Amino acid sequence: MKDQAAPGGGTEATSPRRLSTREAAERLGVKPETVYAYVSRGQLSSSRAPGGRGSTFDTAEIDALARRTGRRAPAPGDLVFRTGITLIEDDRYYFRGVDATELARQYAYEEVAEWLWTGELRPGIRFTAPAEALAAARRAVDALPAHSGSTDRLRVAVVAAATTDPLRFDLSREAVLAAARSLVPTLVGALPMAADAPSAAEGAPDASGAGLARQLWPKLTARPADEPSVAVLDTALALLIDHDLAASTLAARVAASAHAHPYAVVSAGLGVLEGPLHGAASGLAHRMLTEVLERGSAAPVVADHLRTGRRVPGLGHRLYTSEDPRARTLFALLAEMPQAAGALAAARDVVTTMARHAPLHANVDLALAVLSVSCGMPAEAGETVFAVSRTAGWIAHALEEYGERPLRMRPSGQYGGPRPPQPLPVPSGEPSQ
The missing domain is CATH 1.10.230.10 (Cytochrome P450-Terp, domain 2)
Known part of the structure; x- marks a missing residue:
């Protein structure tokens, strides 16, 4: 059967085929219901399918939306991680299937971290920094130049804390969890007090036995801590724990794939987080x-x-x-x-x-x-909150990755340099023979 003329003088054979709702959803990597939500918001246009059953979508428009949102189905050959930690879907996100915003509103950072690590809720749990690790981290941080940023200090604190843990190479689940519960408060404790913030000797309340948000507060601002403000900080910490495979999380999983210990995993994450397109x-x-x-x-x-x-x-x-x-x-x-x-x-x-x-x-x-x-915090305060919070997420991903085949993330490079054989290079300044 011959092609019939299409609008604009072309033929159906030369016009891109329109996608069904199911095909559009697969191309975007979302549910069919989400495709209709895009239409209702004016982000997509649709046409009634022949016979009046369902809708069809323009292929180019679907691909453009996929580029804008970053949502698409994995293509053949894509590196895909199966994870039970975070799901982002329909403009919401979930920790182990539970709405993450609800968790963050109702539970403290440490409680949400435990949920992410173990799938168990432990109300009232507090993380404690070991004295030796905290002292080593503080000494290392204090030795840095005064202009050092908070992420510089956190990176140094992680390395210092690692040196005090002779069991850091034990990658059993319980050992990694123990390291995580001590590392997060060590990072917070190693940070210097905010400029003009009162020290404990000057009458500031002792926050050592308090939740992590209250411990972090005087490191961010000299203003006195009030309950509503600390509650917002605590919620922010809980909200930022994980966000699927962000760039820093991917780096952390690569380190864990090589069976790096949890301190090295966190160091890998911190190295990526400092970029202006991520934590900064x-x-x-x-x-x-x-x-x-x-x-x-x-x-x-x-x-x-x-x-x-x-x-x-x-x-x-x-x-x-x-x-x-x-x-x-x-x-x-x-x-x-x-x-x-x-x-x-x-x-x-x-x-x-x-x-x-x-x-x-x-x-x-x-x-x-x-x-x-x-709250009178410096510009880098958000980066500090991000880094401290995301430490728990990197550990959660490390726990998953330790159970996978080691070194599975070994992509092949596509070489684009000169084809061999090439002559040996001539040292600079010497005439060629």
Whole structure:
């Protein structure tokens, strides 16, 4: 049967075939219900299928959406990790099948970490830093130059703590869990107090037996800790524990695949986290919000970013089509803090201003920036919170990876250099023969 003419003078044979709902969902790596949600939000257009049964979708439009959101089905040859830790689906995310935002609202960071590691909820659990590890980490951190950043200090603290643990090469589940429960509070304890923060000798309350959020608070700000503010910090820590295979988590799993001990796994994660596109992104958002507050409006600040070719920080996320659920949770809590009103209004002004240019929603970096700006924290505070929190997630992934075939992540390079044989190189400055 011959092809019939298609609109525009072509033929059906030369026009791209339209996708069914099921095929569109598979191409995007989502459920069919999510495809219809994209249509309802105006992110996709659809046409009624012949006969009126179901809808069809333009292939190019589906592929463009997949590029924008980063959601697509794994292609043949893709490296896929089977994990039971975090699921991101339909603009929500789950820890072991439980809504992560609900967990973070109701339970402390340590309790959520235990849930992620073991699948068991242990109300009231507290992590304790061993005296020897904490002393070694503090000595190492204190020896760093004064201009060192928080991630520099955390990396050094991890190495110092590792040297005090002769059993760090024991990769049994219980040994790794014991190391994790001691390492996280050691990292927090090794950080210096915030500038102008009162020391214990000056009457500051002793936070050594408190939850991790209260221990971390005086390392981030000199302002006295109040319950609502510490609760928001605790929630932020719990929300950020894991987010599937982010770049730092992939690095941690590669280290675990080589059977690196848990301290080395965390070191691998910290090395990647420091990039401006990952853990350090909240610092950029902090500086932007500070400028918005100083200038009284987001419009000139956003305009400056766009004029100079810089992306506006704190907006958009490749895994979510609407507002990042972590940001939404933190914004709701920050709205209950009177001191956060100004920074929160500035953040909303940024989102509204950018909406005229691109339909981007707030992500967790913007929410962390509201917290840090409103509580008198430095720009790098969000990065510190991110690093401390994500340490538990890296350990969770290491526990999974230790049970897999070792060194399974060995991709092959596609060589693009000169084809051999090539002559031996001539040393610089010497004439060729």
